[in-house]
Amino acid sequence: MYVSRLSRQIPARALSTSVQLHTLSAAALPKAERISAEWKGTSATGGTTKNFIGGEWMDSKTTEWIDVVDPSTQTLLTRVPQTTGEEFAQAVDAASQAFKTWSQTSVLKRQRFVLNLQQLIRDNADAIANSIVLEQGKTIADAHGDLLRGLQVVETSIGITSTLIGEKMEVSKDMDTVVRKVPLGVCASIAPFNFPAMIPLWTIPMAAVTGNTLILKPSERDPGAAMMIAELCQRAGLPPGVLNVVHGGVNTVNSICDHPDIKAISFVGGDKAGKHIYERGTRNGKRVQANLGAKNHAVIMPDANKNLALNSIIGAAFGAAGQRCMALSVAILVGEAQSWLPDLIERAQKLKVNGGFEEGTDLGPLISPAAKQRVVGLISSAEEEGGKILLDGRNISVPAYPDGNFVGPTIIEASTTMKCYKEEIFGPALVVIQAPSLDDAIDIINENKYGNGTAIFTQSGATARKFENSVNIGQIGINVPIPVPLPMFSWSGNKASFLGDIGYYGKR
Numbered sequence: 001m002y003v004s005r006l007s008r009q010i011p012a013r014a015l016s017t018s019v020q021l022h023t024l025s026a027a028a029l030p031k032a033e034r035i036s037a038e039w040k041g042t043s044a045t046g047g048t049t050k051n052f053i054g055g056e057w058m059d060s061k062t063t064e065w066i067d068v069v070d071p072s073t074q075t076l077l078t079r080v081p082q083t084t085g086e087e088f089a090q091a092v093d094a095a096s097q098a099f100k101t102w103s104q105t106s107v108l109k110r111q112r113f114v115l116n117l118q119q120l121i122r123d124n125a126d127a128i129a130n131s132i133v134l135e136q137g138k139t140i141a142d143a144h145g146d147l148l149r150g151l152q153v154v155e156t157s158i159g160i161t162s163t164l165i166g167e168k169m170e171v172s173k174d175m176d177t178v179v180r181k182v183p184l185g186v187c188a189s190i191a192p193f194n195f196p197a198m199i200p201l202w203t204i205p206m207a208a209v210t211g212n213t214l215i216l217k218p219s220e221r222d223p224g225a226a227m228m229i230a231e232l233c234q235r236a237g238l239p240p241g242v243l244n245v246v247h248g249g250v251n252t253v254n255s256i257c258d259h260p261d262i263k264a265i266s267f268v269g270g271d272k273a274g275k276h277i278y279e280r281g282t283r284n285g286k287r288v289q290a291n292l293g294a295k296n297h298a299v300i301m302p303d304a305n306k307n308l309a310l311n312s313i314i315g316a317a318f319g320a321a322g323q324r325c326m327a328l329s330v331a332i333l334v335g336e337a338q339s340w341l342p343d344l345i346e347r348a349q350k351l352k353v354n355g356g357f358e359e360g361t362d363l364g365p366l367i368s369p370a371a372k373q374r375v376v377g378l379i380s381s382a383e384e385e386g387g388k389i390l391l392d393g394r395n396i397s398v399p400a401y402p403d404g405n406f407v408g409p410t411i412i413e414a415s416t417t418m419k420c421y422k423e424e425i426f427g428p429a430l431v432v433i434q435a436p437s438l439d440d441a442i443d444i445i446n447e448n449k450y451g452n453g454t455a456i457f458t459q460s461g462a463t464a465r466k467f468e469n470s471v472n473i474g475q476i477g478i479n480v481p482i483p484v485p486l487p488m489f490s491w492s493g494n495k496a497s498f499l500g501d502i503g504y505y506g507k508r
Helices: 017-021 029-038 085-102 107-123 125-136 140-157 198-209 224-235 250-258 271-283 306-322 335-349 369-384 438-447 461-470
Strands: 002-004 009-011 051-053 056-058 064-069 076-081 167-172 175-179 186-190 213-217 243-245 262-268 287-291 296-300 328-334 388-391 410-413 429-435 453-457 475-478
Touching: 029 125, 051 085, 076 125, 085 186, 085 213, 085 243, 085 250, 107 125, 107 140, 107 198, 107 224, 125 140, 125 224, 140 198, 186 198, 186 250, 198 213, 198 224, 198 243, 198 262, 213 250, 224 243, 250 262, 250 271, 262 271, 271 287, 296 306, 296 438, 306 328, 306 335, 306 429, 306 453, 328 335, 328 438, 335 388, 335 410, 335 429, 369 388, 369 410, 369 429, 429 438, 438 461, 453 461, 461 475
Parallel strands: 002 475, 186 213, 186 262, 213 243, 262 287, 296 328, 296 453, 328 429, 410 429, 453 475
Antiparallel strands: 009 064, 051 056, 051 243, 064 076, 167 175, 388 410
16 A cells, blocks of 8 residues: 555563662653552553453462563663463463354444443543553654554444444345355464553454453563553443453463464564564464564655655654664665755754653663663674665663663664664664665665565655655555555565464454
């Protein structure tokens, strides 16, 4: 499709001293205390995250816990269980039992649930956004955007009364053929850390309104938003067992892939995990959709609106600290547009890096020290391979948050043979490539293995049409930097960015 506008695990109670010594900022602490006081399944002040099974908030009996810390200060927020095998089996059983009645519930009653849910999400948007800032590190504006994109799926799912209509034809005098759309069964959703509200909301409403039940495994790095959404589902009238939330890492993922009662899996995340889940899940007879890595290119033509193009690239490359699969991570400057590079650097330099709750912040920290180390390593590899680091954010200082996982906006002049181009950096780093012509730019994009999204900036309708028809990418923006489809359309990433045959949300 196109859019146009012309973890680490530790034994129980073995908390590290370094984690305990840190404290939240004055802006963050009251928000964390309120989350802990008002929500049942999560904590933001050092308590434990619970399993949600059969409509009950359950303390895990595990001996393996995962620390969730504030990326700006390394303050312990909550401890997430590695859900035990017995607890996981209990969750699947609850979903299986609930399916027997929920699948027979009228579509109007299921629709009523999502009508209630969308209003509850709106009423509690600030609390969910605060949890995202605390656990994931996004700015408060980006956190609200995360939730809003999920809310749009909830609102679209309200139209299920139209999309579930079947087909009927009288094929002879005494015979009709009828096609009915029926629920599949127990489904599972495995969510990533970078959109802790949006991705659970890609699956919860769609599974529920179609009469399915769901096992949700949020990221063990930031499960708070998902736990709050699960509580809102309960308040909205979702019966016990229709939604169950479990936690953990590889063990829980493998349990999802292997359990015979789970019929389908939806995954969003990286290449390694996605390929593993797709192969293991399909081998066990499950329907699997897996969104993987990306390397999204923006082509800047010499006739583009310069101000629009540069501002769009800055926002799409560095927003959310570059931790999104639709981030613009490569800018291809065509012909005379190569002279705009100093202006691009100047605008990136003006971005404010700070804690997510601080006023005027443009980008916050990366999710973890390990993520920062990986991003810094990929930036450094450009120097080693002959590239030029034109704007270097590796050693940025954020005085108010000296322990934060911060990397500042970085711009690298590189070639397509370099590691920083070939691999998804997943940080605030923009690779710049120069191309003599539009044809050369299209060749660069088509030769890249990924196919999530791309964009072109031009004022020529003919140029835009040629780009749209020639580029082999699933989602195309014309003067739109991040061409993510609204949920009445299907997600359509392709090539190495997607495995499966059914897109997320939309008509398919």
